[in-house]
Amino acid sequence: MTVRILLCDDHAVVRAGLLALLGSAPDIEVVGEAGSGEEAVAMAAKLKPDVVLMDLQLGSGIDGAEATRRITAARRTRGTRVHVLVLTTYDTDADVTRAIEAGATGYLLKAERPEELFAAIHSAAQGRTTLSPPVASRVMDRMRGAARPTLTDREQDILGQLARGLGNREIARALFISEATVKTHLGRIYAKLGVDTRAGAVAVAKEQRLLP
Template sequence: MTETGTIRVGLVDDQALFRAGIRMLVSSQPDLEFVGEAGNGVDGITMAAEARPDVILMDIRMPVMDGIESTRSILAAADARGDRPPRVIVLTTFDLDEAATRAIRGGASGFLLKDTDPEFLLAAIRTVHAGTAVIAAAATRELFQHFDSQAQAPAAPDSFGTLTARENDIFLLAARGLSNAEIASAEFLSEATVKTHISRILGKLSLRDRVQLVVFAFENRLVD
């Protein structure tokens, strides 16, 4: 985020007309700044390093390098520099897309359909940047249920054992895609308290956001 409080947005997509439309949409918003674009995953890595966007909209299927590998490389490079990694929203044309699950495992913070409503896309950028919610957590869970074929559950990581009983309950509800408001209602807590618990859970498990929490839960077979 810039000193003026605007969210810096980058775009990686191989369709020039789509890039132009997104550039115009993002630039029309006073709290968003369009800082760079690229037409393939390799150029996306360069753009991310030079423009340092807060949020990147990343197409999955592109020539030269796809969005999955580009996402991994961008996040790894940010970690190596000691920078805060950008939030990556992958763009897909398919509602249930195995490539989206692989991108999320690679570090993306969620996914959107490319034909989503413009207002929803703008809200998604703000939401993912804030880190207080995720894009389609329930849909992410559905993706993993649909495509995850891992046969045997691994042992839960030691970090999971550091959660308190309350944090464990909230973790399981969040992993099923419930919102903060839904968790607050189920656990008879305030939304602010739930948000605090979620932040502590993410910290203890070294996770970036709630989408990564869903990935963690399903990869370790911590939810049905």
């Protein structure tokens, strides 16, 4: 059975590479390309592919997780069989959680080998879950109730200010410390939460109830 694919990535070069790669598989057909989340949602409704190959970071507009949520919501209401397979470079807890909660059937990293991608596409088309090994490990750790990270009082203070949307300079003024100190604490917070962005830190902190 040939699996019909819709590609969604905001980088034209990446889409071209995926198009060439998937074109080498006789049982996979790319029926469309989307450069944004909004475009992917519209094209998924129109083309009704078997699988949407979805990146997470899509520049301006909605991101891949929100696009996934809209596509899977439409699948439930319209009775279509479109599945979303996330293909991304991001594997933080926050990214994985948002994608899975949005309804993604699988979560694959772009570092995987082509044959792994082909297998994941066929699994997704049949509604079966495929996770890259690092992602699967994160999910298992969460299911086993991995201990929540322990933050110092100062890190809690900075995280709280971060959640309010304050920048480094504003946080420094609010807590009467230097910007350099704020940056140092942020680095430690990111490491403990397994993220590399401010938004990721806030998302994980909310998810693990680390905020007051």
